[in-house]
Amino acid sequence: MLRIILTRCLWAIPTLIVVSFISFVIIQLPPGDYVTAYVAELRRGGEYLTDTQVELMRQDFGLRDPILWQYARWITKILLHGDFGQSFHYNAPVSSLIWDRLGLTLLLSTISLVFTWGIAIPIGVYSATRQYSVVDYVVTIFGFVGKGIPEFLLALILMWVGFSWLNMDVGGLMSPEFDTAPWSIAKALNVLEHVWIPIVVLATSGAAGLIRVMRANMLDELGKPYVETAYAQGFSERQVVWNYPVRVALNPFISTVGWALPALFSGDVITAVVLNLPTTGPLLLQALKMQDMYLAGGFILILSTFTVVGTLLSDILLAWSDPRVRLG
Amino acid sequence: MPPIPMANDMTNFPPERLLDLRDLAVTFATAEGPVRAVQGVSYHVNRGEVLGVVGESGSGKSVTVRAIMRLLARNATDTGTIRFAPDGEPLTLSGQPRDSKLMRSLRGNRIGMIFQEPMTALSPVHSIGTQIARTVLLHRGGSKSAARDRAAELLARVQLPNPGEMLDRYPHQLSGGMRQRAMIALALACDPALLIADEPTTALDVTTEAQILDLLRGLQKDLGMAIVFITHNFGVVADIADRVAVMYLGQVVETGSVDDIFYAPGHPYTKALLGSIPRLGAAKRHRLQTIQGMVPDPYHIPKGCPFHTRCDHVRPGLCDVTAPPVFSPRPGQEVRCHLTGGAA
Numbered sequence: 289m290l291r292i293i294l295t296r297c298l299w300a301i302p303t304l305i306v307v308s309f310i311s312f313v314i315i316q317l318p319p320g321d322y323v324t325a326y327v328a329e330l331r332r333g334g335e336y337l338t339d340t341q342v343e344l345m346r347q348d349f350g351l352r353d354p355i356l357w358q359y360a361r362w363i364t365k366i367l368l369h370g371d372f373g374q375s376f377h378y379n380a381p382v383s384s385l386i387w388d389r390l391g392l393t394l395l396l397s398t399i400s401l402v403f404t405w406g407i408a409i410p411i412g413v414y415s416a417t418r419q420y421s422v423v424d425y426v427v428t429i430f431g432f433v434g435k436g437i438p439e440f441l442l443a444l445i446l447m448w449v450g451f452s453w454l455n456m457d458v459g460g461l462m463s464p465e466f467d468t469a470p471w472s473i474a475k476a477l478n479v480l481e482h483v484w485i486p487i488v489v490l491a492t493s494g495a496a497g498l499i500r501v502m503r504a505n506m507l508d509e510l511g512k513p514y515v516e517t518a519y520a521q522g523f524s525e526r527q528v529v530w531n532y533p534v535r536v537a538l539n540p541f542i543s544t545v546g547w548a549l550p551a552l553f554s555g556d557v558i559t560a561v562v563l564n565l566p567t568t569g570p571l572l573l574q575a576l577k578m579q580d581m582y583l584a585g586g587f588i589l590i591l592s593t594f595t596v597v598g599t600l601l602s603d604i605l606l607a608w609s610d611p612r613v614r615l616g
Numbered sequence: 617m618p619p620i621p622m623a624n625d626m627t628n629f630p631p632e633r634l635l636d637l638r639d640l641a642v643t644f645a646t647a648e649g650p651v652r653a654v655q656g657v658s659y660h661v662n663r664g665e666v667l668g669v670v671g672e673s674g675s676g677k678s679v680t681v682r683a684i685m686r687l688l689a690r691n692a693t694d695t696g697t698i699r700f701a702p703d704g705e706p707l708t709l710s711g712q713p714r715d716s717k718l719m720r721s722l723r724g725n726r727i728g729m730i731f732q733e734p735m736t737a738l739s740p741v742h743s744i745g746t747q748i749a750r751t752v753l754l755h756r757g758g759s760k761s762a763a764r765d766r767a768a769e770l771l772a773r774v775q776l777p778n779p780g781e782m783l784d785r786y787p788h789q790l791s792g793g794m795r796q797r798a799m800i801a802l803a804l805a806c807d808p809a810l811l812i813a814d815e816p817t818t819a820l821d822v823t824t825e826a827q828i829l830d831l832l833r834g835l836q837k838d839l840g841m842a843i844v845f846i847t848h849n850f851g852v853v854a855d856i857a858d859r860v861a862v863m864y865l866g867q868v869v870e871t872g873s874v875d876d877i878f879y880a881p882g883h884p885y886t887k888a889l890l891g892s893i894p895r896l897g898a899a900k901r902h903r904l905q906t907i908q909g910m911v912p913d914p915y916h917i918p919k920g921c922p923f924h925t926r927c928d929h930v931r932p933g934l935c936d937v938t939a940p941p942v943f944s945p946r947p948g949q950e951v952r953c954h955l956t957g958g959a960a
């Protein structure tokens with residue numbers, strides 16, 4: 289087991305190096321650079337820059353240097369000082385921009401993830417053990433609807449319901465008057481009042497998909513001979529179901545749990561935009577539109593790191609839970 | 617389920633009897649209509665005795681034992697009487713629901729079961745030791761380490777090498793024969809009075825099959841348990857059984873001692889099966905192919921004698937109309953055929 293963990297960790301290092309370089313190259317791929325986007329923006333506002341000014345700006349930002357050099361400078365600073373560079377657009381350090389929003393994003397996504405799993409797994413299991421029962425049909429329908437409805441639409445509907453039926457102030461994470469207020473019970477209640485919509489939205493689509501997968505996995509497993517063996521040992525239905533097939537049916541999940549990590553970080557961009565949430569998703573979108581390269585690069589780097597680390601985590605968890613993986 | 621008169625109960629259940637099936641019938645409701653998988657099966661097993669159940673695929677051998685275990689699929693309904701007397705007084709198992717307390721206390725405890733698929737019949741995510749220890753803990757309680765010791769003892773009993781090490785092995789690390797040994801250890805976890813072995817060697821190669829049969833025979837002698845041994849293969853029956861029940865399309869067409877069945881078979885189907893046995897010890901058996909015609913499909917079970925579509929001795933107007941009576945050519949042997957029944 290220890291050997292598996294070590295080798296997987298060692299493999300993660302070259303992967304991360306390659307990934308970081310590729311992320312840096314990718315953000316340079318679109319034609320033009322931040323200066324182009326900036327000049328265009330100014331022009332829209334009626335301001336013009338001379339070619340020399342533009343050129344100066346480029347040199348200032350280091351955009352004229354060879355790409356490998358730019359990359360080396362960027363990554364060394366990150367590794368040595370945790371300095372992700374400046375956002376051109378916000379004229380602020382990338383790290384502070386990202387970390388500001390990261391806490392909230394992680395919190396929101398973690399809560400909805402816990403909700404999703406906590407709801408989806410028992411429902412999926414129950415629905416599989418009672419295949420073709422009324423509950424099973426209801427669950428299946430929920431699965432289709434939940435998966436079919438686009439998240440932004442669900443967000444809009446819930447906002448509308450909250451606003452016009454429940455008289456709630458929706459959108460954002462709290463009412464504006466609390467924005468700068470210190471934490472208090474009133475503020476916490478206000479946040480709760482706002483936060484249920486994103487959680488419901490995120491959990492619904494997640495749970496819908498998860499229930500379907502869990503149900504299908506369970507149906508597969510329930511038909512296998514080892515389940516009958518477990519019954520033949522005298523275990524009750526609940527003991528059999530939760531100790532044997534669920535253990536096996538969860539493995540495909542465990543192997544993808546790591547992917548939840550980058551998803552947690554990026555949050556759901558569209559939902560976040562619609563709900564006007566100060567999470568990381570909308571910021572990334574903005575950075576990409578503006579070709580704010582260090583901001584976008586920092587984002588993509590963190591995302592990819594989360595992906596690599598997440599996959600690593602999954603692998604380790606899977607090896608821990610499934611002896612067939614661990615012992616080859 | 618028809619009520620069984622009390623007096624009948626007593627007279628039909630001598631003290632040496634362990635398991636007794638009367639008129640067991642199992643029907644599955646399917647989208648294509650009812651499947652009458654078992655129709656009126658009666659057989660019994662005495663304490664310490666090995667009953668071989670032989671028959672072609674689909675004859676209802678597995679369904680019958682699943683009815684005994686009360687582990688039938690949810691679309692099944694069954695009638696008839698199943699009685700089991702592991703410790704003195706007979707218990708009536710028929711009518712017990714799948715999840716009943718009584719059944720849970722018997723399964724894995726007084727009745728052990730071994731299945732055909734050694735590859736998939738053990739949980740892939742638990743070690744052999746854990747699987748056995750769990751069963752011991754469930755029925756006998758005690759400490760985890762005592763259960764583990766018991767598991768090691770059982771693994772030694774089934775002659776797995778290095779039982780202490782085997783405890784922590786997982787099924788995928790074992791060969792088919794070793795898995796089947798582990799499966800047997802699991803079934804014997806609580807010293808059952810009855811072991812149900814549903815084609816335990818069909819999936820194994822001939823050499824391994826012989827070793828497993830050897831092991832089962834030895835265990836049976838040492839532990840004195842009774843076995844219901846299901847197989848396709850008459851050679852295996854001769855090897856291990858004391859008595860035999862031959863099944864065809866959900867019915868027992870003949871029962872008798874091994875000697876009677878082999879030397880004086882009464883039913884045309886038994887004779888046909890015997891005619892198709894490969895020599896013992898010869899190359900891997902082929903399925904029983906030499907009987908003419910196909911097994912009818914379970915939705916259209918023939919009227920009268922179910923075997924009449926394939927029987928060489930069929931009497932038109934009789935065999936395809938009325939169900940044959942049970943005839944007993946000698947004590948302990950019963951044949952369901954118009955011919956032996958003396959019909960002209």
Ligand SMILES: Nc1ncnc2c1ncn2[C@@H]1O[C@H](COP(=O)(O)OP(=O)(O)OP(=O)(O)O)[C@@H](O)[C@H]1O
Pocket residue numbers: 644645646651653671672673674675676677678679680689691848914
């Ligand atoms: N859950 C079920 N639903 C419908 N039909 C079933 C079900 N289980 C078994 N059957 C039918 O019952 C019949 C008897 O099956 P059974 O498994 O007892 O045969 P078998 O004698 O054990 O054969 P084999 O040697 O292949 O194991 C078969 O025709 C089978 O198709």
Ligand code: SF4
Pocket residue numbers: 883884885921922923924925927928929930931935940952953954955
């Ligand atoms: S009853 Fe008739 S068809 Fe059936 S086995 Fe006997 S002779 Fe053959």
Ligand SMILES: [Mg+2]
Pocket residue numbers: 677678679814815
């Ligand atoms: Mg079978």
